[in-house]
Amino acid sequence: MSYVVTENCIKCKFMDCVEVCPVDCFYAGENFLVINPDECIDCGVCEPECPAEAIFPDSDNRSTPWIxxxxxxxxxxxxxxxxxxxxxxxxxxxxxxxxxxxxxxxxHKD
Structure with a gap:
């Protein structure tokens, strides 16, 4: 199981979630973040940190199209x-x- 970044992150990309991730499993696009499902340890610390409420467990139906x-x-x-x-x-x-x-x-470009 892992967590999934969903549609509400698009064009928001707050990145508060990145700061708390203990395994550095976030990857950055130009206007969106994603979580590597093979690296995520399902700790869930990123979910409450997201101001856009865009992160859900992969077992949540809202995640399905974004897995x-x-x-x-x-x-x-x-x-x-x-x-x-x-x-x-x-x-x-x-x-x-x-x-x-x-x-x-x-x-993402620096």
Whole structure:
């Protein structure tokens, strides 16, 4: 079992979750984070840290469409171990519905 980052992270990318992860299993895209399911130890410390409430256990139905996306991009994007700067308009995007089509497949760039 692992945790999964879902749609509400898109264009928010707060990264509070990254700071608390004991196994550094987060990977960063241009406007989204993912969790590597093979590295996640199911500790759950990231879930309450997410201001966008975008992280759920993979057993939660809200995670189902995002499990494959997390696995795919965690193999392509760079690992992130420290909280970076969130997008300037993150609060404006928080809780907006139907953001899936806005997911960028580009990796995070420093």
């Amino acid at each position: 494959e996306i997390n696995a795919k991009f965690s193999a392509q994007w760079p690992n992130i171990t420290r909280k970076g700067e969130q997008p300037a308009d993150a609060e404006e995007w928080k809780d907006k519905p139907n953001k899936a089509e806005l997911l960028s497949e580009n990796p």
